[in-house]
Structures are given as C-alpha cells and as structure tokens.
Amino acid sequence: MKALVTGSAGFIGSNVVRTLLEDGHDVRALHLPNEDLRNLRGLDVERVGGDVTDRSSMREAVRGCEVVFHLAAVYALWTKDADLMHRVNVMGTENVLDAARAEGVRRVVHTSSIARFGGQGPRARATEQSEFALGVTGDLYSRSKADAHEVAVRAAREQDVVIVAPCGPIGPGDAGPTPTGRLLLSAVKMPVAVVADTTTNFADVRDMARAHVLAAEKGKRGETYLLGCRDLSLAEIAKMALDALGKRKRIIVAPFAAASVVARGLSLVADRVTRRPPLFTPQAVRIAKLGLRADCTKAVRELGMPQSPIDRAVADAMAWFERERYL
Secondary structure, eight states: OEEEEETTTSHHHHHHHHHHHHTTOEEEEEEOTTOOOGGGTTOOOEEEEOOTTOHHHHHHHHTTOSEEEEOOOOOOSOOSOTTHHIIIIIIHHHHHHHHHHHTTOSEEEEEOOGGGTOOSOTTOOBOTTOOOOGGGGTOHHHHHHHHHHHHHHHHTTTSOEEEEEEOEEESTTOOSOOHHHHHHHHHHHSSSEEEESOEEEEEEHHHHHHHHHHHHHHOOTTOEEEEOOEEEEHHHHHHHHHHHTTOOOOEEEEOHHHHHHHHHHHHHHIIIIIOSOOSOOHHHHHHHHHOBOBOOHHIIIIIOOOOOOHHHHHHHHHHHHHHTTOO
C-alpha cells in the first residue's frame, strides 16, 4: 500500500510513519519546508515538502496514494497567530479531503482530537457520542479541531473517511513538545512539580499510531474512534516522570483559583514580552476544570487498539527527552 502521511514529522505522525514501515508499506511523508525532521531520521520514506493550506500542492501530494493519513495540525494552547489554527486545522483538512476525493484515494484516516469530545465534567467520561463541550473555555485549538471534525464527518458522506480522536499521547518523539510533553518536562525540571487538579485519558503514542493503521484496515466509513488507554490525574503522570528518572520531589496540586491568576499573568507575559507559549493558559485551566476523561473501549473492541502500560510510555518519553538534550 502506498500511503501519504501529513504531519509526518510530528509526534503522532512520525509514529504512524514508523508503524506503516514496520508493516511493509510505502510511505510518502509530507512535512513543512524547513521543519524539524529529527523524527524522520533514518527512515526509508519519500519526503515531500508541502503545506496543507496550499490546495494545489495537496493534489500533487496525494496523487498515486491508496490511503491518506491526515495528521497535520497546529497543536498548542497558545499561538502568536490567532488565525493559524483555523487555516491549518480546518481549511487544511478541507484541502486534504478535497484533494483525496479528486485523486481517487481509496480511504482517508482523519485525526480528530479528544478536544472535540472531552470536557463532559470532572467525573464524566467522554464517548464518541458526546457533544462538543469545550467551546465555553475559549480555547482556539479545541474549537478548530471540533470544526475540522465536522468537515471530516460531512466528507464521509461522499468519500471513504474514518476518524480517529487521540487523547493524551505519551512516548518518544515529542519534539514540540506537546502540552503533555511540557507537563512531563516541567515536573522534572522545576524545583517543585505543580499540577492542576484534573484527570485526562492518556495512551502510549505508539499504540495510537497502531490504531491509525488499524483504522485504515478495519474502521467503518464515517465512524469515529477515541484513542486512549487510562484516565490518570496529572499528579500521577508527574510522579511517573519523576520515577522514570529516579527523582524524588514534592508534587503540589494547585487550586483552580490560584492557577487562574497565575495563568493570566503567564499569558500576559507571553502576549507582550516573550512571544513564546506559557506553561499554561486561562483556557487550559478552564479545560482542566471540566476534565478530559474518556471511554475508549470502542477502539479496543472494533479496531484492536493495543493498551500498553502508561508508566512504560512515560519512561520511554523521558529517555527520549534525555537523549535529545531536553533535560
């Protein structure tokens, strides 16, 4: 099978590339020009520079491919360009799906997000039937992924599209790093580990990658599959990161009122001074209040998604961060 992977140099995308190669497939890896390609080092792939916001280049990128895995997205809690997420996450999805339909691609696996389904309440678990709940937080990423999800749902009426929605990915290759990766790093690098009083569903990024390939093989057209493993508090994840490096440190669970005040200050500094992502934002605090628990049994039951131990994924993530000098 010839497969195109958009966002191929990213965290989940690069693991999808590796999984496809392990299965003996030919891979065309789409990446941004001048992007950090460390996650594609040594991989036997056809590298193609391109941008999902460029409609004409997408036609050329998908041409000759049987399956397209669309993972390219801006995944961040803060960005200097407020319109960037909509252009990439929503309009980029439209461009990829339109190109795939025009070029006769057999199937598209679209990567949605827990952000489309999570936030059902501190004790409630999201399912594939959950309504979008994070709009009230004002988070641009959540809104853009929800909009992109609806683009994929509509496209499935005219072409073969399967949707997967990863929860919190953990493991090697988090070059960004993602918000989850930044949590792991802050836990071990800060004098005291400070986390929010919230619970999120996490999974090994390699299991998520395998689930993407399984979705291409077994998924039902128009269906969505939440990809996760265990609901864990951020304090539990922070402890796993510390344990992986043999460190002992106090973990403080911050009250939401205090976290909101700090978040406003951090965001103000990011907006006006550093122009770099803050550790967390007011929107992130609002999401934390709602929680990101999820019931991911559908992907296990229908796709056969593996459920590897999270502590092993955290240990492998920390080993990668150490090897790549993040620590």
